[in-house]
Amino acid sequence: MMPDDLRYSREHEWVRVDGAIATIGITSFAADELGDIVYVELPEVGAQLKQFAGFGVVESVKAVSDLFAPISGTVTEVNDALRSGPELLNTDPFGAGWIAKVELADATEPEGLLDAAAYAELTAG
Numbered sequence: 001m002m003p004d005d006l007r008y009s010r011e012h013e014w015v016r017v018d019g020a021i022a023t024i025g026i027t028s029f030a031a032d033e034l035g036d037i038v039y040v041e042l043p044e045v046g047a048q049l050k051q052f053a054g055f056g057v058v059e060s061v062k063a064v065s066d067l068f069a070p071i072s073g074t075v076t077e078v079n080d081a082l083r084s085g086p087e088l089l090n091t092d093p094f095g096a097g098w099i100a101k102v103e104l105a106d107a108t109e110p111e112g113l114l115d116a117a118a119y120a121e122l123t124a125g
Contacts, residue, residue, distance in 0.1 A: 002027070003094050007110045008119035009052070009070040014094065017110050022071050025098040026058065026089055029123045034060035037089045041067075042078040043100055049073055051109055056099070058089065071109045073102035 006014045012030035016023045031037065039059040049055050049069035056067040078100050082088055088097035104110075114122065 002116040002120050004116045006094070007070070007113035007115065008122075009068065009113055010122065011052070011068040011070075012123075013068060013070045015070045015110050015113060016098075017104070017107075020104050020107070021076065022073065022102050022104050022110065023098050024070060024100050024102060025093055026067070027119070027123075028093045030065075031090045031093045031097075034058060034065060034089075035062040036060055037086045040082045040086045040089065040099065042080075042082060043075045045075050045078060047075045049075060049102055058086075067099065069102075070113055071102060072105040074105070075100050076103050077101040 006016050008014050012027045014025050014027050037058055037060045041057040043055045049072055051072045052068055054066045055069045058065050058067060079098050
């Protein structure tokens with residue numbers, strides 16, 4: 001079940017908006033597809049993200065997958081817990097497994113992403 005308070009990209013990232021700050025992570029669908037995650041390349045604080053451009057990498061025992069920014073903005077914080085515990089992406093992808101917090105460059109961008117129902121439909125196949 002996808003949380004209803006998030007927006008989703010077709011590349012399987014999620015966004016939770018709180019005022020001007022958006023928290024980004026990967027979905028449980030992505031984590032399940034990747035399998036056991038062993039490494040996460042986090043963006044640098046201060047990095048400028050551009051919507052749908054790559055901003056990091058997730059490595060699992062099965063694959064290496066690029067992370068794509070679901071929104072544009074400036075990275076204000078990264079989840080340092082992922083450096084020593086990348087498996088948080090598998091165990092709690094919508095909570096403790098968040099990847100980065102970003103100051104939104106355009107507050108309307110999240111509106112263009114998928115809602116929970118549309119993302120569930122995308123991943124149902």
